[in-house]
Amino acid sequence: MFACIFVPNFPVAAVFRAEPELRAQAVAVFEGKPPLEKVFAVNESAGRVGIAPGMTKAQAELCSELTLHPRSRLQEASAHAALLDCAQSFSPRVEDAALDTALVDLAGMESLFGSLPEIAHAMSQRIAGLGLEANVAVASNPDAAALAGRGFSGVTVIPQGKEGESLGSLPVEVLFAGWIEGEREGKKKEDERRKNSERLLATLERWGIRTLHSLAALPEVALSERLGQEGLRLRQLARGAAFRTLVPVETPAVFEEGVELEHPIVLLEPLAFLLNRLLEQICARLASRALNTQELRLTLELESLSSRNQEAQISNQQFCRTLRLPLPMLDPKLFLKLLQLDLSAHPPGAPILKIHLTAEAARPRSAQGGLFLPPSPEPEKLELTLARIASLVGESRVGSLELLDTYRAEGFRMKRFVPGTYSDGTVSETVRQKAAAEEKSAVTALRMFRPPLRATVTLENGEPARVLCSKKKEVQGAVLWKAGPWRSSGDWWEREAWSRDEWDIALQTADGAGLFRLMHDLLGGSWFVEGSYD
Amino acid sequence: MSSAVLSTSAARGRPFVFDDEEVAEVCPQPSGAEVAEARPPQRAVFSAGAYAKTYKDARLAGVTPASRLAARPAPEMVSSGIVAMDALTGGLPRGCLTEICGPASSGRTTLLLAALAAVTRRGECCAVVDASDALDPQSAAAAGVELSRLLWVRCGENSPEKSLEQLLRATDLLLESGGFGMIALDLGDLPPQAARRIPLTTWFRYRHAVEHTSTVLLAIERQSIAGSCSSLLIKLGSRGNRIKESADSRLLKPTHAQLLTELEITAELVRSRQERKPVRSAEITFACKTAWAG
Numbered sequence: 166m167f168a169c170i171f172v173p174n175f176p177v178a179a180v181f182r183a184e185p186e187l188r189a190q191a192v193a194v195f196e197g198k199p200p201l202e203k204v205f206a207v208n209e210s211a212g213r214v215g216i217a218p219g220m221t222k223a224q225a226e227l228c229s230e231l232t233l234h235p236r237s238r239l240q241e242a243s244a245h246a247a248l249l250d251c252a253q254s255f256s257p258r259v260e261d262a263a264l265d266t267a268l269v270d271l272a273g274m275e276s277l278f279g280s281l282p283e284i285a286h287a288m289s290q291r292i293a294g295l296g297l298e299a300n301v302a303v304a305s306n307p308d309a310a311a312l313a314g315r316g317f318s319g320v321t322v323i324p325q326g327k328e329g330e331s332l333g334s335l336p337v338e339v340l341f342a343g344w345i346e347g348e349r350e351g352k353k354k355e356d357e358r359r360k361n362s363e364r365l366l367a368t369l370e371r372w373g374i375r376t377l378h379s380l381a382a383l384p385e386v387a388l389s390e391r392l393g394q395e396g397l398r399l400r401q402l403a404r405g406a407a408f409r410t411l412v413p414v415e416t417p418a419v420f421e422e423g424v425e426l427e428h429p430i431v432l433l434e435p436l437a438f439l440l441n442r443l444l445e446q447i448c449a450r451l452a453s454r455a456l457n458t459q460e461l462r463l464t465l466e467l468e469s470l471s472s473r474n475q476e477a478q479i480s481n482q483q484f485c486r487t488l489r490l491p492l493p494m495l496d497p498k499l500f501l502k503l504l505q506l507d508l509s510a511h512p513p514g515a516p517i518l519k520i521h522l523t524a525e526a527a528r529p530r531s532a533q534g535g536l537f538l539p540p541s542p543e544p545e546k547l548e549l550t551l552a553r554i555a556s557l558v559g560e561s562r563v564g565s566l567e568l569l570d571t572y573r574a575e576g577f578r579m580k581r582f583v584p585g586t587y588s589d590g591t592v593s594e595t596v597r598q599k600a601a602a603e604e605k606s607a608v609t610a611l612r613m614f615r616p617p618l619r620a621t622v623t624l625e626n627g628e629p630a631r632v633l634c635s636k637k638k639e640v641q642g643a644v645l646w647k648a649g650p651w652r653s654s655g656d657w658w659e660r661e662a663w664s665r666d667e668w669d670i671a672l673q674t675a676d677g678a679g680l681f682r683l684m685h686d687l688l689g690g691s692w693f694v695e696g697s698y699d
Numbered sequence: 700m701s702s703a704v705l706s707t708s709a710a711r712g713r714p715f716v717f718d719d720e721e722v723a724e725v726c727p728q729p730s731g732a733e734v735a736e737a738r739p740p741q742r743a744v745f746s747a748g749a750y751a752k753t754y755k756d757a758r759l760a761g762v763t764p765a766s767r768l769a770a771r772p773a774p775e776m777v778s779s780g781i782v783a784m785d786a787l788t789g790g791l792p793r794g795c796l797t798e799i800c801g802p803a804s805s806g807r808t809t810l811l812l813a814a815l816a817a818v819t820r821r822g823e824c825c826a827v828v829d830a831s832d833a834l835d836p837q838s839a840a841a842a843g844v845e846l847s848r849l850l851w852v853r854c855g856e857n858s859p860e861k862s863l864e865q866l867l868r869a870t871d872l873l874l875e876s877g878g879f880g881m882i883a884l885d886l887g888d889l890p891p892q893a894a895r896r897i898p899l900t901t902w903f904r905y906r907h908a909v910e911h912t913s914t915v916l917l918a919i920e921r922q923s924i925a926g927s928c929s930s931l932l933i934k935l936g937s938r939g940n941r942i943k944e945s946a947d948s949r950l951l952k953p954t955h956a957q958l959l960t961e962l963e964i965t966a967e968l969v970r971s972r973q974e975r976k977p978v979r980s981a982e983i984t985f986a987c988k989t990a991w992a993g
Contacts, residue, residue, distance in 0.1 A: 539822040540913055542878030550876035554852055554869045562853040566836045566846040577836040582850045584824045607781050607987035609962050610808035610838040612887065639803065648959045669959045676802030680962070696835065698962065698989075699808040699887065 166281060166325070167307045167411065168269040169314035170252055170288055171300045172244070175265035176206040179244035180234050182296035183424060183442070187232060195222045196236040205236055239423040239521075247295040247450050249416050254453040255288060258413040260307065266314065268307045270411050285320045295449050304328055309405040312377075315342050328405020333378030337369050340377070340399055365395065377403035418456065418526040422446050429468050429516030436517060437505055443522045444497040444504075451524060457493035458524040461500060462486075466519035484513045491583040492544045493527040499545050506552045510560070541584045551582060572655055573663060574684075574695065575613075609698055611682060617693035622683065629668055629683060632694070639674050640681060640694050646671040650685070664688050669698070774930070777821075777880075777915060780813030780843075783985035784933075787968050791881075792930050795972065796906050796916045800923050801935030806964035807887050807919040808838070809987045810935070814881065814917060816843035823880025826850040826873050830859075830866045831888035841990035850879075859893050867901060874908040874916075882909075886920040894924050902928035923969070930972035936965025936982075961986050 172178045176194045181187055191210035195202045202222035216225050225231055245264045252259040255278065258270035271284060278284045285301045292299045302313035302321040309328040313321045316335035323331045341362035368391075374380050380403040388396040401407040422443040430436050440463075451458060465484040486507055488500070542550070554563045564579040618640060623631035629647060634640035647670045654664035664687040671678045680698035685691075776790035791797050791814060801807050811827075818825045825848065827834055832853045840846060852869045855862035866884060873882050886894050902925040909916045918925065923932055967982045 539880065540878050541824050542876050546876045547878070550872045551850075553872050557865050557868055558852060558854055559856065562832075562856065564851065565849055566839070566851060568836055568840055568846065579851070584848060607806075607809050607813045607964075607985070608838070608842045609806075609959075609987045609989045610812045610842060611835040612803075612808050612833040613835045615832045674803060677804075679802075679804045680959075696833075697803055698959075699804050699806060 169310035171314035420524040423521040459527040460525040461488040464521040467515035622692040780817035795930035797931040798929040805935040812842035819845035825881040884918040932970040
């Protein structure tokens, strides 16, 4: 058995998916170059007020209740991808029949999803969850399912052997329903196909054939003599007896959503509303395919300042931000907050014309928290917390540490904080070994002064005898005790060569003796207090 | 006389569950200590208040509210990473604020790193909110801290006021995030007058946020500033750190080199919420070796 998911009035449905608040209004989608724009598709409300496809934009504008929306190939492509995602969430064998139609092979699916009506209803619900209203039809062959999908609204299940009966009441126009192929076929081929359809339809009209039942009843030989092979094909379709093999497609796991704006956005707040919508759509699509994402790429097309000032040719520039997550996640609210924080730290700097969001699909993480594992922060919460802290203190000033293989002072770098237990769901082996080992005695710690404090040092016999540090009043006075010098050098083969002597010194402070590390830069000749032992 | 035992489901909005037989054994006119052992205090408070109000049953009249219990439930204590310190304080309490104060070079950072090392050894994550960007990664690694489990928030790029503001906000966010075994606030280099600008209400908020969690909230500072919000207050001594040099320094070449091998730290337990008042101040002295002393 085969199922057809058909989205009626696809250009309008794509607009409604992107802007759900328009559903209650009369909407007409127009296309073409100004001033020759024509209405391309209308919704039911617009049809009731007298707007029809083919009217000029100027004519349509006379209707005050009407909302005019330009046709967006980007939105249609996203809606089509959502349609295929929905189909592929049920079966791997999916035919991409048209922009508005997806055919699904249901062989063997009953054991997974239940009976055929249950599958059809589940499909209808899932496509509605993705923001599209679609007809779902189930029949024994792909063409019968496609005809039923285009002809009957809602969910239709045609039992095997009753295709002719069920399809009989449909008008013959269903056979030539405008399959919106978009840019898939060339314009010339599309026009040729349309003309051929119109010619056949006119012939059938002249013969008084208005339903599929009448067409199916025509004698085969006589029809062949008059309309040729095309006539026989139409008769087979009308009888629901046209058998063909499904041509499955393998859709790449690319999840893209975009929106083109009529008026440029300047503020981040309205941008957040649009991003929220795009993120919800992407997350719904990912969820339908049981996937998460680990990387989000936001591309904003900006209006260049020069083009605005001079009103010359618009030369748009792109602004890209990439959000990399430590783990696969699927939370549109979290993504929105992270994007907001990122954009407030790195504002686009120019009005936004177009928003494009891409998610790299990733398998959901399989590890779950164990009862006996030590507590660790929730990845989603932690990511948001880190982003908020980064916006407070700076991106490079929050994270975990990684020591570098060098003896140079400050030989470390900051990296992204990802607690070890996330990676495999268990405590790492090194931690276990350390836990098993007995606790060591305390190790004296050094507190760093960043940057090191420049000091004036009085030497006696080549050893520091008195230290004066103007920036920190505590660090001054006679040296009570000293150890050193400890000489080290490195990177002499590079431009940033270093050579230093270190002294551990004790100075009298107000609270007692203070222990400090004194450093003599042998290349520069300056003395610095690098830190205090604490 | 029997009374009702209320299940924890009451707190979740489900109907109360009563079990007369069980109650007769658990709380026949209980004394405070017995009740504390028999059931969690929150439950006792809820039982008495909610049930007596709803059903006007006099059977619960004898239940002591948690606020008046003689013995309160003790927080879980975790190792501070130094055996002598654990012997003095019993460890660091989870879900409480611990203050470690003392002057410069009194061993505060040593104690902090030892505690962080103990936390990461247990496989937990920890965070250091550093007001003056003073953490030395080499010292942390030498102390045994697993650096991949340590989140370091480096405040203090700008003015002390700005860094204090960043520290407070970052701590709020980390406490809200939850899941950390320890969150340490390093105020060690802030002048006392700057640290005292932190309002007491902030400490109360932190104490409230960390309560009922498994996080140890630790603050190191020059002087105690959290007042009664801290459950444990340790004062590190400034009695004069005794510097130990290597005994065989004469054998080292070049012969002029001396070696700082060990410091002696004096710690005094000033306040512990686990101990009843009056405070029984106790003092210990322990040694901490330098990383190169072996």
